[in-house]
Amino acid sequence: MAASIEFLQASPYFAGMTEPEIEVISGLFFQKTIEKGEKITWQGDPGEALYFVASGAVKCFKTSPEGKEQILQIVLPGNSFNDVAVFDGGLSPTSTEAMSLVNLYVISRSDMGGILTDHPKIMINVIDILSSKIRHLLELVEDLSFRQVIGRIARILLEYADGAGPKPKLTQHEMAALAGTAREVVGRSLKTLQGDGMIRMERNRLVIADKEALSQMVNAHS
């Protein structure tokens, strides 16, 4: 099934394309539904397709030889993944997995290349998107290099409680994989934050009770 016209019109990749142009390219996409917990791509595979998240959330992660996971990005609706391997023709640098039931629009590398050749005006969109992804990764490097673990966890909590759009629920394992630390450290940090009155654990809800103090914790631990 082709991608929805409305979805492609709202995608930053295709900003500036006319409706008739979008209608033509929509036929190049196919839809894919992935169950929660199912892998979508594997690190080291050829980058044969570009994926757009229509609904749900996808985590992009790397796994160390010891099995430690580092989440690099959680991709939310409207955004894409596997861009790097599609554009440089190399292998996928990360694996991806559905964090919920996910609906994807998928386009092959060759069809995406054809769109760029036929519509060079959208090259600037690609530059914007890749720049934004580099900026995100630089923030992650800064976080892992300079911020202490509890500050990283405070930042993750604030980011995932942000009201802008639906966000996936996170396990403590996933918080650890986002923060580049061990799960046990996350458990201890959450207890500390709870003891200081910044958060409250209510069964399967983690409530930020003092947003101001938590924000200060992010900045204090950098």
Add this chain to the structure above:
Amino acid sequence: MLEMPRVDLEKCTGCGTCAAACHCGAIVIVEGKATIIETLKCGWCSVCEAVCPEGALYCEFEIVIEG
């Protein structure tokens, strides 16, 4: 309905580590798979997720800002 930790039945080997570690006595092994039978006892402490050698248990948190 009260939400429960999620068990990935494909990953679960039924080793019983989670059942042994569960402070609440909420988990038992039924037909070779971890099963939460005492749903009202589960306090979402996440110990089962922490000890599972297969990574088959998931205690997910919704993160919200008060107010």
